[in-house]
Amino acid sequence: MELRKVIMERRSIRKFTPQAVDRALLESLLKQALWAPSGMNRQPWKFVVFQGASLRRLLDFSAGIAETIDEALKAQQFNEKMRNFVKGYFKDLGGASTAVAAFGQQMEDKREEVANLYSAAAMFYNFLLLAYEAGLATCWMTGYLNKEAEFKKMLDIGNYALVGLTPVGYPDQTPPVPPRKHEDILWLN
Ligand SMILES: Cc1cc2nc3c(=O)[nH]c(=O)nc-3n(C[C@H](O)[C@H](O)[C@H](O)COP(=O)(O)O)c2cc1C
Structure with a gap:
């Protein structure tokens, strides 16, 4: 598929069929995603894959997040229907059979750490695009930052x-295309 098409047609999907994701396919996509650029070529990242029992543990953890995010959702002016949807989505991750988390290595030097987080984000976005090209669906979520310390502890990720x-x-859905603001390019001549 043309790269432009992949970039423009990938959507955040929040409802999935029960079909399992083939492990070999997933592994090949993750390895391709690792071709992202990285600051000083540190390759300062980690993927964590959740399937089977680890996915069930993740969903238990997610259910705990759902209970704590209502205030944040209210602050974002989400109405009650939307808040209930978001909380339900945290409880079952839309019925997906697999989840993947991406991490960037923390450093003593905070500038290096920021570069590591950018690098890991590039790798993660590579994965979302490659997954879409392979017929899979994804949704980048940062809601877990609400309980990041507990999340890291659960994974023992250091x-x-x-x-x-x-x-x-x-x-298992075709969501509407959220429009993009096209005024976000500042040209300096
Ligand atoms: C850094 C980041 C964090 C996000 N966090 C969440 C999240 O916690 N929950 C969620 O449902 N979607 C989350 N999203 C998805 C956005 O809502 C989505 O990308 C945006 O609405 C545009 O829709 P699209 O991805 O279908 O083009 C996140 C996206 C990004 C890039």
Whole structure:
């Protein structure tokens, strides 16, 4: 598929069919995503894959987040229907059979750490695009930052900061295309 098409047609999907994601396919997509650029070529990242029992543990953890985010959602002016949807989505991740989290390595030097987080985000976005090209669906989520310390503890991941978590599966919805603001380019002549 043409890259431009992949970039423009990928959508955040929040409802998945029960179809499992083939492990070999997932592994090949993750390895391709690792071709992202990285600051000083540190390759300062980690993917964590949740399937089976680990996915069930993740969903238990997510259910706890759902209980704590209502105030944040109210602050974003979400109405009650939207708030209930978001909370429900945290409880079951839309029924996806797999989830993938991406982390960037933390550093003593905070400028290096920021570069690591950018690098891990590039890698994660590579994965979202590659997954879409392969017929899979994803949704970059940072809601887990609400309980990042507990999340990291559960995974025993040490000095890595969460960049995003996405359910991965086959799409069971065709959401509307959120329009883009086209005024965001500042030309300096
Ligand atoms: C850094 C980041 C964090 C996001 N966090 C969440 C999240 O916690 N929950 C969620 O449902 N969607 C989340 N999204 C998805 C956005 O809502 C979505 O990308 C945006 O509405 C545009 O829609 P599209 O991805 O279909 O083009 C996040 C996206 C990004 C890039």
